[in-house]
Amino acid sequence: MRALVALLALALLAGCESLSYYGQAIGGHFKLLSAARPIDSWLSDPATPADLKGRLETARRIREFASRELHLPDNASYTTYADLNRRFAVWNVFAAPKFSVDPKA
Numbered sequence: 001m002r003a004l005v006a007l008l009a010l011a012l013l014a015g016c017e018s019l020s021y022y023g024q025a026i027g028g029h030f031k032l033l034s035a036a037r038p039i040d041s042w043l044s045d046p047a048t049p050a051d052l053k054g055r056l057e058t059a060r061r062i063r064e065f066a067s068r069e070l071h072l073p074d075n076a077s078y079t080t081y082a083d084l085n086r087r088f089a090v091w092n093v094f095a096a097p098k099f100s101v102d103p104k105a
Contacts, residue, residue: 032089035082042081056081 039056042048048056059078067074082089095104 028090032082032084035084036080037082038080052083 039060042056043053059081063078066072096102097104
C-alpha cells in the first residue's frame, strides 16, 4: 500500500500540475480501449468502408510478415482497431527556437 501511495505521489509531482490532466489522459485511454474491436470483426462488417477494410487488411499482412519473417512476437499487438471519428488519437507538440534542434524550455 505504501508503494502505491508513493507511486501516486510521484506521478502527481512529476510535472503535470493538475489532476484534470490525469483524468483526461486516463479517460481518453479507456475511451480508446472501449472503442477497439478485433480487425476480423471490422473486416466482416458490411458497414465498414472499403478503404478502411483495405488499410486493415494491409496492416494484418504487415503484421503476419513481421511475425513470420522477422520473428517478432505473435501476440495481441495490432490486432484491434478503434474508430475514434477523428484523424488522430493524440497530438504531440514540440517546440524549439527557430533553426534549432534544442528543445525550448
